[in-house]
Each structure stands twice: as C-alpha cells, then as structure tokens.
Amino acid sequence: MIHARGLKRSFKTKEGVVEAVRGLDLDVAEGELVAFLGPNGAGKSTSVRMLTTLLPPTEGAASVAGHDVLRDANAVRRRIGYVGQGAGAGGYNKLRDELLTQGAAQRMSKADSARRADELIGMLELTGLEKRTGMSLSGGQKRRVDIALGLMHSPKVLFLDEPSTGLDPHSRANLWEHILRLRKSTGMTIFLTTHYLDEADSMAERVMIMDNGLVIANDTPERLKANLAGDRITIDADNSLVAAELAANLPEAREISRDGARVGVTVKGGEAVLPEFIRALDQRGARVLAANVRRPTLDDVFLGLTGRSLRETAA
Template sequence: MIHAEGLAYSYRARRIGGTPVPAVHEVSLDVARAEVVAFLGPNGAGKSTTFRMLTGAVRPSAGRARVAGHELPRQARAVRRRIGCVGQSSGTSPDSTVVEELVTQGRLYGLGRGASRRRAAELLADFELTGVERRQTKTLSAGQRRRLDVALALVHGPDVLFLDEPTAGIDPHARAHLWAHIELLRREHGTTVLLSTHYLDEADGVADRVYVIDRGRVVAEGSPADLKATTARDPQVRLHVPPTSLQAAMAHVLATPDTSDAERSDEDVTFRYRRESSALPDVISALVHQQIPILSLHVEQPSLDDFFLGLTGRALREPELPARHDRGRRKSRLPGRKDRKA
C-alpha cells in the first residue's frame, strides 16, 4: 500500500546563506494493506517531513514513493484522493458546527449534498459524535475535536490514513477511545494506518511495526516486541513488603546472583535481574522461605524508550531546542482543505 525508496528532503535556510539543509536522508519503507505502522522519534527527527512527502504536500529532493497505487510526486493529486490525513493541529473552522464540517468535507471530495449528509450521519455515529453534531467545533472537548478530525479524514473512504501525533494534548481516556475506533476501522475496512507519536505505549500497543527515525534517518525497524528484545537493559522489579521486612528483603536481593541496581526506599525494594537467569524466582523463593510477606510485585520490562536510548544514547522524549536555522519557521502541516483541489 505504501512503498518508498531513498526519500530525501532538504530546505534552504535563509539565515546561513541559502545552503541546503538536509531534513530527511534516504528513508525507505514498506507498509502493507491493513497494517498499522508507527514512526517513532524525537522532535525534529524528520517524521512530519516524511509524512508530508508521502502525502504529496512537498516534493522530495530525491527518491521515489508509491502510495495507494499512485506514484509520487507525479500523481500527487490522485494520491490525495486515496488518503486521509490528520495533522498535529485541527483544521476545523471554530464557528462551524460538527455536521457542517463533515458535510462540507464531503462536498469538497465531490459527493452530492444528499450523499454528504448520509456520510456525515454515518461518521457521527461511528465516532460517537451524534449528540454534539449541532455544536460549534470550538465548544468541543479535546477528545471530541480529535475524533472529529479523524472523521473528517475518513469522509471519502480513504485506503490509507496518515496520523501525525493524533493524540497529543488529549487525556488517556480519550486516547484509548480514539485508538479503539482506529482499530475497528482497520479490522472492518482494511484501512492502512501510518502514524507518528511520542507516546511509547501507543506505538507498543497499536502498531504492528515501528520505524525508528533519528536525525532524518531510519535507524531501526521491526515489531515493538522484536525491538525491545534487542535492548541490553535488564527488567526492573519493584518489590513491596512490610516496612519491618525491608532490610531483610534487601539483604536477600543483594545475596542473589545476577541481580543489580538494588535500592531500598521507605516502602519497597527495587532491583534489576538478568533476564536469562533464575534470579527473580530465587528472590521470591528466599522471601517465602523466610516468611516475608510479598504485598505486591511489579516487573517492568525494557521499553521502546530503553531501546532508543541504547541505540542513540538519548531518551526518546528528551526535550530538544530547535536548531538555529530552524527557529521561527512555521510548523509543517499535512494536506488540508486548501490542498484538496491541488
């Protein structure tokens, strides 16, 4: 459904003599029908720029891509009619009602008035917006507004859905709600989804595969489980025992081979253990043998952030200052309403 080879993009920075500044370097990817693929990387890594190339919003400096059966950039107009895009910010008119937005979107895609209204009614029901269809979009909650953004991207029944940071700024309940709708869309309609996100649990929980991008380059690709399995970081255990047993529990952990980073607080003992070893069951067995009650035990497996840290030496969600030549530039966007007829 999506195939790209050697995509690259450079822009000319005004403040450093017009020298081309590379933003994306030779990105290649393949995404199958009905697959959910996540682009994971820090701010400024090149995720949004790659999305803009794949949606026909900008012309690549090098490379080629095929999306939904059409070549980019030569057939950009045809590509836009087969894809739906949700950018980082909402493109709705604040004074329009929810149903007006949906009907207008249908008309922009060539649907008749009646067909646009029927499609709007379907999407209102699908995304649980039926009770707010007469409200102005500026009165919606963040979660409702984001569901409307996705509904707008689906008016014309696209084969591919691009989601650029779709759940940024909404609460965990609204995030879960939105992803449930996306999963239903994939399962019932075979929609292909390409998303970018900073939320590691989203990439871990909803994506079939992950492309890790850093400084404009794809540095790793695979399923979340496969990527996490390659990290050298050991699992961490948080062991909650009665306060009177903390010292004894700590002593047992320290005495057990293949444990490390043991720490004791006023409430629990934490430690890491080598995953191939029997250290964890050995600790539990020792505590049970000494009749030390285990009030709770939590094992934290290596995360995608651990994988990224091991790969690049930086945390995935580490705040980054924009480069000097990048300051003051407008936030990039995916194709919106003004691009539909382009």
Template sequence: MIRTRGLTKDFAGGKGPTVHAVRGLDLDIAPGELVAVLGPNGAGKTTTIRMLTTLIAPTAGTAQVAGSDIAREPGTVRRRIGYVGQGNGAGHSQRALDELVVQGTIYGLDRRDARRRAAELMAQLDLEPLARRKVSDLSGGQRRRLDVALGLVHAPRLLFLDEPSTGLDPHNRANLWEHILRLRERHEMTVVLTTHYLDEADQMAERVVVVDDGRIIADDTAAALKHTLAGDRLVLAAAAPGDAPALAELVARAPGARDVEVDGAEVRARVADAPTALPAVLAEAAARGLAVARAEGHQPTLDDVFLTLTGRSLREEGARPSDAEEVAA
C-alpha cells in the same frame, strides 16, 4: 501501500546551516498494516508524513503512496489517502455536520451522497448529538473525533495520523483509539501514525519504525524490538553493600544476562526473562547467605529500545523541542 527509496528532505537554514530533516529513507508498508513511527522532536517524523501526503516536496528520492508517485501524481495520491494533522482541521465557527458535508463535496460527492456519508461517520464516531454544534463548542476529544471523520469522509485506503491524541486526557485518548481501530477493521484501512505516547505504539501498532536524525534505526514489531534490543531488566540491592559484587556474579549467570553493573549496593542487569531469572537468583543468593534488601524485575519498554539504540531516553527527547522540528513545521 507505501514504498520509498532514498527519500530525503533538506531545509535551507537561511543564515544558519541546512537542516537535514530526512536522510535517504527506505520504507515499505503493506496494505492493511498499522505502523507507528516513533522518534524525538526533530527526528523527521512529521516531515516524512508531509512528504508522503504531498504537502511538501522531497529534496531527493522517490515515493509511491497508494499506487501513485507523490511527485508526478500528487492529486491522485490525495484522493486516495486520509490525513489527520496535529492541528484541528475543522473551522471553529462552522457546525460539525456542515464541515463533514463540505469535505465530502470537495472530494467529489454530490450533496446527497455527502450528507449520507457525513451522517454515517457521525454515527460511527459517536458525534450525532453534536451535529448542530459549532466546532468551537466541542471538547478536545470531540474535535479530534471530528478530525478523524474529516480524514475518512472519502473512504480512503490509507489513513495518516500525525500525533492524533496529543493533548487528550487518558480517557479521551482511549476513546479515540477505540473508534479508530473499529473503523480500521470495518474498512480494512492501512494506518500510519506518529506519536509521542509509547504505550500507544506498543498496544496499537503491529509494527514500529524508530526514526532518529532523519534515519530509520529500527523496524519490527514492538515485541521483537523489546526482546532483541532491550531485554528484561533486573535490579537488586544487597543488604550489605560489600555483598554486591558477589550478587552481581550470580546475576551474570542468569540466561541471557548482559550489561551487569554494580553501583554501591545495587546490581543492575539485562536478562532474557526477568520472571524466571529473579526467583532463581534470589534462591541462589539465599543459599549462599547473601541478604537481598530489594529485588525488582522489569519488562522492557519502547523507551528502553530507544535508549539501547541511541543512549538517550525517547521520553526525555520527545519532551524537548528542537530547531530541526521547528524548521520542518
């Protein structure tokens, strides 16, 4: 469904240096996949989506999207894809149903078919009671569901979602995703999304692509990335600080133990399986008379993956704007 080779985008910096937003991206996405693209602000996520949706032209490289070349056949690409950007796509002074009907006619449906398709999407996304209301009167969650409907009005094979749930409260985020996943299953769509919500990528995506500094630095399932790149984490605090080195020796013997650190009375390490390792370490510590004041086992997160790959937290990086992302926007 998507195939890129050497996809590159540079932005001239004017008086400043050139911003290399995307650097030689090679990416393959099969039909039917749900792929999440993760990375901090300025990593090149939105720039990549904008190239794949033909909104901006690449500086170099090639990309085929839904069977067509983005540079040579942009009109064909646009007819075959749906795109939900970061901002609201509907006119604030228009009624929700009217916006969907107009979108349908833009994609070549006659008025009758456009109204039928609009009514169908309103029902599927629980928007029917809002059909006659102005977009400006809708809540944030309702507007985002309308945006999704606008992206789906022409029944695309491929849907791009650029941070679709940003700014929504947890209830509205869950509600939006429930609708998206239901529609995806019904229409067998390929979905590509960018998001700053790591739990979204972890729970929803079948595959996670991690981008940093315009390059792909990891590409696998969330479970595989967490297992191979991060691992479970153990944190133990010795009741007597002088016992911490001996406690660290026990932790180091746990299966898959690595990165064992002693910080005062606290011992931290990565292990293959925290639920198995922690009871074994505590039992051995008790047998040796080493008192443990606190013991914790943590399952890895996608933020742990990013931290392992880059030495930085994705949560912290994602919260800060960057010049590169502002230029890309």
C-alpha cells in the same frame, strides 16, 4: 500500501543546508498499523508530508496506495486520509456542514456526502452535535471530527500525525477506541506518529524509530524491547557480592550494578531467568530479600540506541 526508497528532503537556511530526512526506506503492508516515533526535529513530520504529497522530496521515490507521490499526486490524495496536528474543522462552522464541505472537496455527490457524514457521525459518537460549531466542542470531540473529516471519502490509508496530543487520558482512550473500531470494520492501513509511547506499544503491530533524519529501528514493539532493551532484574540479597558475581554469569547479561544490598542486571527474557538466578543464589548460601523484573519500554529502546530518552527529547 506505502513504499519509499531513498527519500530525502533538505531545506536551505541562512546557516546552510539542513538535511531533515536523509534517506528513508519503508514498506507498509495493506491493513497494517505502523507507529513512526522520534523526537522533535527527527524528520517524522517532514516524512509524512512527503508521503501525503504536501512536500516534494529532494531525492528518492515513494508510492502510496499504488500511485507515485510526485507523478500522480492527485490519485494519492484521493486514496488517503490525513489528520494533522491542528484542528481541521473551522471554529465557526457547524459540524455536519464541515463534513459535507469535505465531501464536496473530494468530489463526492451530495447524496453520498450526506449519507457518509451521517454514518461517521454515528460511528464516532457525534450524534446530537451536528449543529454545534467547532469552537463549542471539547478537545476530544474536535479530534473525533478531525478523524471524520479524514474518513469522509473512505480512504485506503489514514495518516494520523499525533492525533491525541493535548487530550486528557480519558479522551485519548476514547479516541483510540473509535479509531481501532473503524480499522477493524474497514481493514484500513494506518500510519501513526505519536509522542505517547504507550499508544505505539499497545496499538501498533510495528514500530519505526527515526532520529536525525534516519530510521534507526524497525520491528514489532515486543522484539524491539526484547532485543534492544531487555528486562531489568533487581535483587536485594544479604550477600550482594555473590549476587553481582552470579548476575555477570547470566545469559546475555549486561548493565550490572550494585548499590548496597541491591544488584541489578539487564537480560533477555527476565521472567524466565529470575527463578534460575534465585536458585543459584540459594545454592551459594545468599538469601534473597526481594526480587522483581521490570519490562522495558520503547523509551528504553531509544535510550539504548541513542543514549537519549525519547520521552525527554520529545518534550
């Protein structure tokens, strides 16, 4: 559904040329939910704007839903929904009127627009708010209206650019419940950018991480965490010297630390390795006082790749 090769975008500034995207290659299959992560300034939003025909690439080629983003931009726009970071609905316009206007912009008939608007109002639990203006809605309600606007013409691909930013945890969870339910019922392809790593970890089938205009990682969340971050085992033992020595001999052990009685080590498959580690300590006469395994996060993946925290750079 989304295909790009060598996609680049540069901007001329007073200081010189800025290469925002330096060669984007990506493929997104039909029905896939892909999360696109990276700190501010990494090139995420510029990439999305190129894929949604809002910004022409400086170099490279891309197609969305089978249509070239440059040569057939109108066909791309008819097949995609785009939910940007700002509220799409007008502050003084009534909710249902906004949806009908969107339907008209998509060249839908009045009857089809009315039917689709009422369908989405019900699906997104906006019933009873049809005559409310945008400025009178809560943050979560506004974002659900934005989703409805993006879905009016039943797009094949939905681009979500940080859809839950600024929402409280309850509203975020509620918004995602609706998005996932819609995806399940339609089989729609979703391309998501977000700063909430837990969203990408739990929702996406695949995660792409971008930094300095380049994609530096592309895999499932579980494989990225297992292969690029690893599990962190922490042991408190009455003989930390022995514990540190044995930790160094664990399979694929790295980042070994010792602080008093506490020894830490990063390994692959920590839950399976920990029992063997404890048995080896027991055989050497070292008593284990406490032990735990911490599963990695996507922020750990970014930290391992760049030496920086994605959470901190995003903030």
